[in-house]
Amino acid sequence: MKSAIIGLGVIGKVHYEVLKKQGEDLVAVCDIDTEKLGELEGVKKYLDYRIMLDSEQIDVVHVCTPHYLHAEMVIYALNKGINVLCEKPLCINSEDIDLILKAEKESKAQLGVCFQNRYNNTSQYAKNFLKDKKVDFAFGFVRWHRDKKYYDSADWRGKWATEGGGVLINQAIHTLDLLQWIVGEPEKVIGGTFNRSLKDVIEVEDTAVIDFFGKHKFTLFATNTSPKDMPIELRFFYNNSVLAITPEEVKIDGNLVDIDKDPEWFGKESYGNGHEKIIRDFYGAVANGEKFWIDGREGAKAVKLVLSAYKSEGNVIEL
């Protein structure tokens, strides 16, 4: 496979390392920041992603740019018949969801969305364990620390126009995706979002409490104002029992379940180690002409939950 990466920031470098480790033929990279381009050797460098995609023979492009750029980059690549692995979130508004799904349908290429936490051993355990059980309700807890230094690290962070929201669309979207994937899609939402302690730093929310309900029920508590990063926790209530997972542990009614540990982590621990697995799986699907399972429709589900939570503003609304 001939690959390219657009965006060589925090996560673009994780994709770069994984591609190198997996021996893929990374032919070109693109960033608007010449310093970031200067850090890499042995690969063609571009400042404009369109010129890169027009000039190179590329099988898979990785979109690792700020949220507001995902839609235009994904659509451009799909229209050229280039397979795309896009970082989360797929996009930041519902009009773009429609445009992306249309481009995906009309393209001979595939779209994959980087929900790598579905590949964590603990997530896979929960999905499999609960597949034939009725989950009465579930909780997701995201308690991370993102401060002024984090938000100042890139211009696009903390703004509606470029990040598309705060803790919900960025940090907690993985947890929402796991909840809807394992429990099932809800029908209604009531949500409240707040800016508790980052008012002078960001215009978006730093905290959210959202109830999703209908046939499938779950609640998300998410904040970027925790004094330190805590492990993500999901709790599933079924048959008077509780299955609790973190990225590292599975417990049933408080008792530790013995499962295989995930291997080496890439990037920050909070990302999980799924990037390696999802990239390998996506390339395998493309090479074998098989449909990749986390496609545009799957990737859009959590974006729709986030957008509905923002729209709710304390009122019950239908999804």
Ligand SMILES: NC(=O)c1ccc[n+]([C@@H]2O[C@H](COP(=O)([O-])OP(=O)(O)OC[C@H]3O[C@@H](n4cnc5c(N)ncnc54)[C@H](O)[C@@H]3O)[C@@H](O)[C@H]2O)c1
């Ligand atoms: N899956 C995960 O666990 C995970 C973890 C971290 C980040 N992310 C996602 O990855 C994406 C990038 O996040 P990040 O933290 O790496 O951001 P970042 O700001 O560190 O990196 C973004 C990079 O994109 C470049 N860029 C901006 N505009 C560009 C353009 N027009 N053309 C080419 N390059 C451009 C920037 O110069 C920068 O190098 C976001 O969607 C984020 O949510 C995912």
